[in-house]
Amino acid sequence: MAEKMPAIMKTKPAYGAELVEVEVPKPGPGEVLIKVLATSICGTDLHIYEWNEWAQSRIKPPQIMGHEVAGEVIEVGPGVDTIQEGDYISAETHIVCGKCYACRHNRYHVCQNTKIFGVDMDGVFAEYAIVPAQNAWKNPKDMKPEYATLQEPLGNAVDTVLAGPIAGRSTLITGAGPLGLLGIAVAKASGAYPVIVSEPSEFRRELAKKVGADYVVNPFEEDPVKFVMDVTDGAGVEVFLEFSGAPKALEQGLKATTPGGRVSLLGLFPRDVTLDMNNLIIFKALEVHGITGRHLWETWYTVSSLIQSGKLNLDPIITHKYRGFDDFEEAFELMRAGKTGKVVFFPHKG
Numbered sequence: 001m002a003e004k005m006p007a008i009m010k011t012k013p014a015y016g017a018e019l020v021e022v023e024v025p026k027p028g029p030g031e032v033l034i035k036v037l038a039t040s041i042c043g044t045d046l047h048i049y050e051w052n053e054w055a056q057s058r059i060k061p062p063q064i065m066g067h068e069v070a071g072e073v074i075e076v077g078p079g080v081d082t083i084q085e086g087d088y089i090s091a092e093t094h095i096v097c098g099k100c101y102a103c104r105h106n107r108y109h110v111c112q113n114t115k116i117f118g119v120d121m122d123g124v125f126a127e128y129a130i131v132p133a134q135n136a137w138k139n140p141k142d143m144k145p146e147y148a149t150l151q152e153p154l155g156n157a158v159d160t161v162l163a164g165p166i167a168g169r170s171t172l173i174t175g176a177g178p179l180g181l182l183g184i185a186v187a188k189a190s191g192a193y194p195v196i197v198s199e200p201s202e203f204r205r206e207l208a209k210k211v212g213a214d215y216v217v218n219p220f221e222e223d224p225v226k227f228v229m230d231v232t233d234g235a236g237v238e239v240f241l242e243f244s245g246a247p248k249a250l251e252q253g254l255k256a257t258t259p260g261g262r263v264s265l266l267g268l269f270p271r272d273v274t275l276d277m278n279n280l281i282i283f284k285a286l287e288v289h290g291i292t293g294r295h296l297w298e299t300w301y302t303v304s305s306l307i308q309s310g311k312l313n314l315d316p317i318i319t320h321k322y323r324g325f326d327d328f329e330e331a332f333e334l335m336r337a338g339k340t341g342k343v344v345f346f347p348h349k350g
């Protein structure tokens with residue numbers, strides 16, 4: 001194995017990132033070293049790349065970026081007995097403390113001391129990477145690396161879609177970015193019908209259709225509430241899944257949800273949102289879920305089984321594949337421009 005490797009690093013507190021040569025790291029106690037077989041870009045990586053306000057408050061350059069991954073374990077650190085050399089793993093990115101009030105109630109997804117790799121420490125946009133053994137998830141050997149790396153964001157989508165009954169339920173999804181597209185795949189694999197998607201980008205509406213959306217609507221040209229009422233004979237949808245983080249989409253979705261229906265909110269809003277709570281939520285007796293991270297480890301079992309079932313239509317979502325990191329700037333800029341679904345790197349060129 002080489003002693004040096006290329007890595008996409010946030011080198012400076014400014015826009016962008018650099019492809020640099022760094023030492024291949026050694027696994028410390030409780031850690032494993034993986035050969036990265038596939039790694040994908042998350043919206044959070046874009047925020048770090050763009051150096052937005054959140055990134056400025058959280059990231060401490062220089063740091064290797066990236067957290068969605070699939071790889072083969074090539075070395076285990078001292079004290080690791082759950083993972084072995086040769087295991088094919090993905091990783092939960094939230095490193096939880098196991099000791100706080102939330103953890104002691106098995107609510108690891110809201111651990112108050114969560115650290116995230118690729119955010120609070122070096123990440124996986126490299127040929128080799130360190131993963132804490134407690135965060136490793138073993139994959140079946142025949143799972144394609146480009147699917148295995150998507151399990152972490154798929155976990156967000158699974159928790160959003162499956163927070164309540166979905167089979168046979170009319171469903172509105174607002175936002176068909178990478179996460180909304182994964183949400184469509186999960187909703188369709190789980191038997192939702194009809195799945196209506198509201199998304200302003202034509203490119204992403206087309207992707208939504210390829211993934212399996214039954215209807216798509218452009219909320220900037222047509223009223224999505226009327227659209228939903230027409231499709232559902234005036235009833236509104238049973239399930240509203242918010243994946244856009246757009247305040248207007250939230251309001252429209254709540255209006256389009258049938259009284260007594262279920263709402264799951266994953267999208268993060270850029271500012272405080274003002275809503276007519278009485279008429280949009282309380283008098284409609286809506287069941288509202290906030291969604292964050294993934295349930296450990298229940299969500300990972302569901303995600304892995306869904307992929308293995310062959311029922312998740314992931315191929316149209318993976319719009320860009322890169323061998324090596326040489327074109328990483330193109331990948332980031334395309335994603336920033338909304339011209340991608342999921343972007344996957346295969347770091348090893350050979």
Ligand SMILES: NC(=O)C1=CN([C@@H]2O[C@H](COP(=O)(O)OP(=O)(O)OC[C@H]3O[C@@H](n4cnc5c(N)ncnc54)[C@H](O)[C@@H]3O)[C@@H](O)[C@H]2O)C=CC1
Nearest residue numbers: 043175176177178179198244245246249267268291292293
């Ligand atoms: N709660 C959590 O744990 C997590 C939340 N997120 C959030 O999930 C959301 C989705 O993530 P990505 O797909 O990566 O984001 P994205 O920004 O790529 O996708 C959002 C999509 O919403 C669309 N959109 C904008 N205005 C709209 C409107 N009025 N109606 C309908 N669609 C509209 C955009 O065109 C875009 O395609 C983001 O807000 C992100 O911050 C991401 C990861 C974890």
Ligand SMILES: CC(=O)[C@H](N)C(=O)O
Nearest residue numbers: 042044093116156293
């Ligand atoms: C911070 C992240 O981007 C991560 N995917 C998460 O689920 O929290």
Ligand SMILES: [Zn+2]
Nearest residue numbers: 042043044067
């Ligand atoms: Zn992420």
Ligand SMILES: [Zn+2]
Nearest residue numbers: 097100103111
């Ligand atoms: Zn905790």
